[in-house]
Amino acid sequence: MEILSCHSGLCCYDVNFFSRETSDRSLSSTYPRHYSILQQKSLCCIVFKPSHLRSSPLDHFRSNKFCTIGGFKGLRNSGSSLVGGTYNSYILDREEGARSITDTGKVPKILIPGLPDESKGEYAAPISSCFWEWKPKLNVHYEKSGSENVNSPPILFLPGFGVGSFHYEKQLKDLGREFRAWALDFLGQGMSMPSEDPTLQSGVIDKSKSAGEDLVWGFGDEAQPWAKELVYSMDLWRDQVHSFIEEVIKEPVYIVGNSLGGYVALYIAASNPHLVKGVTLLNATPFWGFLPNPIKSPRLSRMFPMPGTFPIPAPVRKMTELVWQKISDPDSITEVLKQVYADHSTNVDGVFFRILETTKHPAAAAVFTSIMFAPQSQLSFDEALSGCRANNIPICLVYGKDDPWVKPIWGAQVKRRLPEAPYYEISPAGHCPHDEVPEVVNFLLRGWITSLESKGSVALPLLDSPESAALDFFKELEFVREGLRKPVNVQFYGSNFSFWKRFGSYLNLPFQGNDRPKIWKQEEI
Incomplete structure (x- = not known):
């Protein structure tokens, strides 16, 4: 042998x-x-x-x-x-x-391994729930696991919009057995909601409210001193993550971000490359915000009187109340979860109730309004990608192929910009592959971080050798969940990736030898 x-x-x-x-x-x-x-x-x-x-x-x-x-x-x-x-x-x-x-x-x-089954006595890393006071009146909730793994690399998980650290429970319990892991709630989401009304109510309290009923926060006439500059924006979340790494984790980390969290992960890596060892994008949203940024476009931004700040003007409040009532309705939340999870057999009850709980917070409607009217970030998604590439930040792409929102073509565009970044496309999996197929995502994260920590001497996950990273391949994976084998397909795109070939596969276009879409002649149609 x-x-x-x-x-x-x-x-x-x-x-x-x-x-x-x-x-x-x-x-x-x-x-x-x-x-x-x-x-x-x-x-x-x-x-x-x-x-x-x-x-x-x-x-x-x-x-x-x-x-x-x-x-x-x-x-x-x-x-x-x-x-x-x-x-x-x-x-x-x-x-x-x-x-x-x-x-x-x-x-x-x-x-591949399944998740630890605690009912069978398998060890799962315990999760601690913590709060960190970043600024006066701005308390940040986070969860952590694996604190005893003092010599292991640290990982920070950033959630998508509308959820929180709870969305990474399956990563904290599993990967926390080997790594030190943190999951963060962005300000204005999850359990990082304001602890008091960011605005002052003028006049006498509305006595039409029934006894004991809380007033709706954030729609007063004047901003509290601590909330005068508060805007729930991409720049706020970038600063929040920056301070969290410096003050709580206290060393460079691997950042894993889903959807909105993916954009923030790129943003913090491009802005503060000394704090980031690598970034994994899980169906990262490539855009956020509609209004111009006041630093990049000061004149244009002044044309919009409501830049997401408090107090929220009455006309804006009336306009957003109807939208908020619709999206915070339990039926709407259920419908959204059906869209983003490709496998409807996935149990999302916990996610549903945690989202619903956040919508009941008295400041939830005002925070949502601030987010919707917040300006764009100082760096666009493409500019953040360029910053990461210029600073040699390692990036790994793990995308659910069946995402109805951030479709795989967005992952392919990132791959085109970063040819050396490994790109794994999972099916069936939707917008939140870390929660839908955590076994696969955890397996890939373990392998990718291991490869980086070994300085490339260990092959990337599913590769036969480091040299095969240039090639595309297809793998069929299986894992055991609740006693049943679950099949999952993974397509890997190597450094010889052709964007035009991948784009054509979405449109079912034929290709010529130069890898660009064939232009049909009139007589061929």
Whole structure:
């Protein structure tokens, strides 16, 4: 048996062996969770190490001696078996016995880890809920896990619009077993809502309100001193994240952002590259805000009297009240969740009730109005991309293919701007792949961060070698959820990515050899 390659990570390594022997079918009865496959006389396996072992898998590998277990040629390290027992192995096909891919034309399935099942005694990282006073009257809620992993890389998760840190519960419980992880609520969302009315009510309190009923906050006649410059905008969230990294995390981080959080992640990385080790975009929205920015376009911005500040003018209040009543209605929230989740079997009850709870806050309508009338950010999405590229910020793209809002073509455009950025497209998955297929997203995040921390000596997730990052490929993944196997398709686009070819695949256009859409002649139509 000859070793062809070995790729190591924080929690796993991928060892490829060359063997002229087919695997023993008796292994499936001895080790029922292991499957074997002969791929052009190559046995590929991924062995996951439990979180309490901090040494590098390559350190284990260097001291391994080959041994035979039940007819299977495996590895043993100082009496500790790497196949079975302490370790969980996942072979690159779930069918028993050896089979040549070239004979069947079948794409092998890759079995990846599921989420930790606490009902079965599997360890999940505990989550702590915390508050941080950023400025007077502006308290920021965040959640964290993995604080004991002092030597591991830190990760900061930024949520999309309308949700909060709770949307990353599956990442904190899983990735918190190996990394230090934080998830943040943007100001004006989740549990980072104002603790008191940002405006002053003139005159006598409205006695028409029933006893004990709270007044609606934010629609008074005058802004409180602490809220005179308050605008719930992209620039506010950039400053919030900047201060959070400096004051709470206190070291450079990997940032993972979904939707709005993806834009903020790029913005903070471009503005403060010394604070960011890398950015992962999860269906990042490429635009935000409608009104001109007062710093970039001061004259134009003065034409709009309501730049998202308090107090909110009465005409604006009347206009937004109807919109707010519609979008905060439980039926509307349910309909939105149906749109953004491609797999309707996903349980979104927790997400629904947390969103609904936020809409009941007395300041919710006023905060929503401020967000809708807030100016655009100082950096556009494209400018933030350029800033990240100029500062060599590593970027990874993980997009749900079935997103009805940020369609995959937006991810393809980012890939065109950043050809070296790995681009994984997952299906079925919608606008929030981290919540819909967290098993896949967590697997990719682990592998990507491992590759960066190894300075490229470890291949990117699902790649056979670092050199294969230039190529496109398709993989079929499986994971176990609630006792059932769930299949997921992942398309990887390498550095030889062609935007025109990808664009044509969305439109089902034929292509010529130069990778640009074919222009049909009149007689061909």
